[in-house]
Amino acid sequence: MKKHLKTMRDAFIERLSSLMELDDTIMFLTADLGAPSLDVLRAKFPKKFLNVGIAEQNLVNLASGLALEGYKVFAYGIASFLVMRAYEQIRNNVSMLSQFHDLNINLMGLGAGLSYNIGGPTHQSLEDIVLMMTLPNIMTFSPSDSNIVRSLVDYCLDIPKPKYFRLDGHPLPNIYSTVDRNDISRGFKELVTGEDICLVSTGFMTHVALEVSKALGDSGIKAGVLDIYLLKPFNEDGVGKILKRYNIVITLEEAFINKGGLDCTLLRLIYRLNPRIRFLNLGYHDNYLFEIGTRDFLHKKMGLAVDDLISVIQQLYRSQQ
Amino acid sequence: MCTRLTANRIDTDFNEIAQYLIAKADWVRKETIKIHLLAPETRLASSLSCVEILTVLFYGQIIVRDHKEDYFIPSKAHGTISLYPILADLGYISFQELKKVCNNGSLLGAIPDPNIPWYRTLNGSLGQGLGLGCGIAYGLKAKNDTRKIFVLIGDGELNEGSMWEAIMFAGHHELSNLIVILDKNKTSMLDRCQNILHLDPIEDKFKVFNWLTRVVNGHNVMELYYSLKDFRSVKTSKPKILIANTIKGKGIPLLENDPQSHIRTITTKELNNIMG
Numbered sequence: 001m002k003k004h005l006k007t008m009r010d011a012f013i014e015r016l017s018s019l020m021e022l023d024d025t026i027m028f029l030t031a032d033l034g035a036p037s038l039d040v041l042r043a044k045f046p047k048k049f050l051n052v053g054i055a056e057q058n059l060v061n062l063a064s065g066l067a068l069e070g071y072k073v074f075a076y077g078i079a080s081f082l083v084m085r086a087y088e089q090i091r092n093n094v095s096m097l098s099q100f101h102d103l104n105i106n107l108m109g110l111g112a113g114l115s116y117n118i119g120g121p122t123h124q125s126l127e128d129i130v131l132m133m134t135l136p137n138i139m140t141f142s143p144s145d146s147n148i149v150r151s152l153v154d155y156c157l158d159i160p161k162p163k164y165f166r167l168d169g170h171p172l173p174n175i176y177s178t179v180d181r182n183d184i185s186r187g188f189k190e191l192v193t194g195e196d197i198c199l200v201s202t203g204f205m206t207h208v209a210l211e212v213s214k215a216l217g218d219s220g221i222k223a224g225v226l227d228i229y230l231l232k233p234f235n236e237d238g239v240g241k242i243l244k245r246y247n248i249v250i251t252l253e254e255a256f257i258n259k260g261g262l263d264c265t266l267l268r269l270i271y272r273l274n275p276r277i278r279f280l281n282l283g284y285h286d287n288y289l290f291e292i293g294t295r296d297f298l299h300k301k302m303g304l305a306v307d308d309l310i311s312v313i314q315q316l317y318r319s320q321q
Numbered sequence: 322m323c324t325r326l327t328a329n330r331i332d333t334d335f336n337e338i339a340q341y342l343i344a345k346a347d348w349v350r351k352e353t354i355k356i357h358l359l360a361p362e363t364r365l366a367s368s369l370s371c372v373e374i375l376t377v378l379f380y381g382q383i384i385v386r387d388h389k390e391d392y393f394i395p396s397k398a399h400g401t402i403s404l405y406p407i408l409a410d411l412g413y414i415s416f417q418e419l420k421k422v423c424n425n426g427s428l429l430g431a432i433p434d435p436n437i438p439w440y441r442t443l444n445g446s447l448g449q450g451l452g453l454g455c456g457i458a459y460g461l462k463a464k465n466d467t468r469k470i471f472v473l474i475g476d477g478e479l480n481e482g483s484m485w486e487a488i489m490f491a492g493h494h495e496l497s498n499l500i501v502i503l504d505k506n507k508t509s510m511l512d513r514c515q516n517i518l519h520l521d522p523i524e525d526k527f528k529v530f531n532w533l534t535r536v537v538n539g540h541n542v543m544e545l546y547y548s549l550k551d552f553r554s555v556k557t558s559k560p561k562i563l564i565a566n567t568i569k570g571k572g573i574p575l576l577e578n579d580p581q582s583h584i585r586t587i588t589t590k591e592l593n594n595i596m597g
Contacts, residue, residue, distance in 0.1 A: 027460070047463060058452045058486035065456015068441065069464075089483070092443045093453060100435040 005171035009110055011146035012167065013037040015153040016074060020045050023157065027066050031059045031077040033110060038076075056081050060089035060107070067103040072157055078116075079109030079125040079166060083132060094162045095135040102160035108167060112142065112203050113254025115169030117295045121288040125166070129202075129253065129261040132164045133232045139163040140232040142262075144175055144206035148229050151179040168204050170295070175206065175227070187230030190242055194224030197317060198243060201252040202228045202262050208299075209252050212309045219310075221317055234265050240273050248278045248320060250313060252304075257283035278320055282309065335543065338381075342542035346376040350572050352406035352419065358589055360423035362431045366570035366582035367400025370506035370539070371473060374565055377545040378502075379407050383553065384471055386411070391468050392457055394442050396450025397475035397504060399432045404439065413438035448481025450474065451501065455487050458496040458560075469553065472501045477509035480518050491560040492531030499560040500552050504539065506569035510583045527562050539565025 014037050020026045028041060029050045042049035052059050056077050063075040075082070083090070094105050109128060116123035132140045139161060143149050149167065156163050175191065176183075183189065191206070192213050201209040206227040213223040226242060228234075243249055249270055251263040258264070263281035270277045282304060291301050299305045303312075350372045357365040378384050378393070385391045395401040402422070409416045414428060414437065421427040428436060432445035444450045454472040461468055478484060491499055505523070507514050514520065524534045533555070537544040545565065552561045569583070570576020573592070579585055 027463075050459070052490060053486070055486040055490070057483040058455070058490055061449055061452025061483065061487065062456035062459065062490070064442075065453040065458070066460040067456075068453070069457050069460035071460055088446060089449060089452070092446055093449060096443050097435070101441070 005173060006146045007169065007171045008143060008146050008149045008167040009035050009169070010037040011149045012108065012153055012165070013041055015150045017041045017044060019153060019157060020048060023072070024048070025071050026157070027071045027073050029059055029063055029066075029073060029075045031056045031075075031082070033077050056085040057089050060086040061093055063105050063107075064089075064093035064097060064103065067105045068101060072104040072106070074106045074108055076108040076110065078123065079111045079128050080123060082107060082109045083125070083128045083164075087131060090138075091135055095137050098137045098162050103162055104157070104160045105162045106156050107138075107162070107164045109165060110167050110169055112166040112168045113205075114295050114298050115204075117298055118292055120290060120292070126254070126256045126284050128164075128166060129231060129255045130259045133261060133265075137162060138232070139230065140166070141229060142166040142202040142231050143229045144201075144203055144227050145172055147174050147176040148179050148184070151181075151184060155181055155184045166203060170204070172204065172207060175210070184230065186238055187233075187235040188226055188228045188239055190224060190226050192223070192225040194246070195222040196246070197221060197223040197248040197250060197313065198226055198246040199223055199250050199252060200226045200228060200239075200243075200262070200266055202231065204254050204295075205252040208304075208306060208309065211306050212313065215306065215310050216313060219314065221314065223313070228262060231262060231265070236269055239266075240269055243270065243277070244273060246277065248280070248316065250280045250282060250316075252309070253283045255283050257281045257285065278316065280312075280316060282312070338546065339543050342373075342376055342381060342546065345380045346373050346542060349376055349403055349406050353403040354573070354587075354592060356402055356405060356419055356422050357587060358592065359420060360431065361586040362423050363402045364399045364431070364583060365402070365573075365587060366508070366576045366579075366585060367397065367475065367504075367506065368402040369571045369573065369576070370567040370569045371397075371401060371504040372403045372571065373540050373542050373545055374473065374502050374504060374567075375401065375404050375407055377542055377549060378471060379404075379411065381542075381546045381549070383546070383549045385468070389466075389468055392441070392454070392470040393439055394444065394450040394454045394470065394472045395433070395440065396444050396454075396472055397447065397478060398440065398444035398450075400475060400504070401433065401473065402431075404433070405429055408438060447475070447478035448483040451484055451487040451491075454499055454501075455491050455494075455496060458491070458499040459494060461498055462496065468498070470499050472499065474501055474503055476503060476505045476507060476514050476520065476523070479520055479523070480509075488527065488530050488532070495531070495558040496560045497558050500549070501560070501562040502549075503562060503564045504567055505564055506567045508569040508580060508582060511581060513580050516580075524564055531559055533557050533559040533561045534564060535561075536564045536566065539567035540571060
């Protein structure tokens with residue numbers, strides 16, 4: 001069954017490929033990272049596909065140069081290398097430069113969180129959310145399924161600003177049936193309406209949150225699920241209106257916590273809304289994990305497997321009664 | 322102070338062009354020193370090594386400045402304070418700005434930013450301008466746009482790995498619309514380049530990466546002028562680099578002889594002899 005699911009990468013590239021037929025200002029750059037869907041794109045548009053080699057710094061600089069000339073640029077690479085090898089290029093030539101010029105630069109980071117589960121921490125990307133949210137002027141997307149990704153392609157062609165996409169490497173089940181422009185601008189969706197607890201998650205962890213919510217429901221705890229797919233600019237007002245209804249808010253992310261990412265954004269919001277809301281942030285602590293195994297295995301090692309989460313949340317819930 | 326150049330005037334004989342460019346370069350050098358005296362935070366020595374290069378580019382009608390203008394990327398940006406007087410002389414900024422460099426709220430700082438005409442990119446951080454230039458060059462070629470991209474680089478910044486990523490890219494993709502001028506002043510911040518990372522022969526390195534190269538005396542305006550004119554018109558599939566041998570701090574012996582001239586500030590007293 002899982003075999004037939006589409007990865008975010010393929011959804012993105014396929015949609016982009018069809019839009020490239022209509023818009024000849026689109027340019028696709030890769031730092032030698034491939035995909036079967038990309039083979040189709042490059043065969044179809046040899047002049048608009050550019051493999052810059054294993055050179056992420058130049059990838060970003062080239063993207064900026066092309067964007068200065070009016071191209072809509074997609075720069076594709078492994079998330080951890082794209083963001084961290086080329087961070088200063090992104091800072092100067094994307095973030096800063098976009099205060100002077102319209103730059104439609106779309107940084108496509110593949111391998112969100114632990115997507116590269118057997119690649120080890122050099123290939124995993126637990127820092128990218130914090131790093132990208134730190135930089136001004138860059139929209140930061142962390143989609144949870146391929147249907148959001150598909151709509152994002154259409155959306156970002158019309159927005160002449162820099163954007164970062166944190167794309168999961170594994171094929172994931174679809175959560176959304178249709179996603180329109182308003183959904184994307186809103187940046188989040190309340191997937192499950194709860195009463196007691198709200199699970200706020202992003203990317204892959206939204207799938208985990210849905211499982212956890214279901215299991216908690218079986219034990220009589222009504223946990224809502226809020227999927228945040230636009231991390232920056234963060235829709236404080238929209239999310240705030242929903243969080244007001246809850247007594248406990250728990251964030252779930254495949255990323256480092258306590259460093260300024262999703263959890264800190266939520267904590268700041270809660271502090272403003274109602275400091276009495278009980279808050280718990282779940283994710284990766286200040287340490288790298290050198291373990292080999294499936295994503296579930298790694299989650300288990302870090303205490304983030306569905307069972308671990310259920311017991312932590314149940315405990316917290318009971319302590320609040 | 323400065324006569325304006327008219328389009329026809331440059332197409333006269335060698336001597337007239339030479340006299341014109343030499344006079345401009347002398348003026349630019351003096352104005353650059355004046356700026357540094359008012360704003361000692363500016364990098365004087367590296368701004369003096371490229372005076373003739375900038376003079377020829379902007380007064381020698383090498384860079385197209387009207388209609389569909391060329392790109393100019395000063396990758397070694399803080400070493401281009403000498404472009405400020407040129408921009409004032411050509412009417413892009415007011416002469417008053419030259420007296421306010423680095424002041425609160427002023428347009429011109431120690432490291433130029435895209436608020437200033439002709440500085441479309443951010444180049445305070447070394448090793449990045451060439452990659453952007455390659456992106457622009459590739460984009461222009463893809464739309465059959467004949468504009469040129471001039472990138473001024475320093476030899477110190479050739480230590481950056483990102484430079485070589487861009488050098489390889491330009492050679493491989495035959496970016497013949499890219500013209501790089503290397504201000505080879507042989508001096509980095511703390512020492513002469515050869516004592517830090519010895520990169521000579523630089524020309525050979527560019528050649529093996531499929532670049533068209535030429536070496537000139539970077540303080541000889543006519544060598545620069547004819548080489549750059551050739552580079553504009555020559556039929557080749559290769560990107561081009563003009564290696565301009567220069568002297569860091571050119572015109573001020575105190576700086577010329579100091580391997581740490583980059584971080585040296587000159588006082589009015591020290592300059593009295595030179596400025597006359």
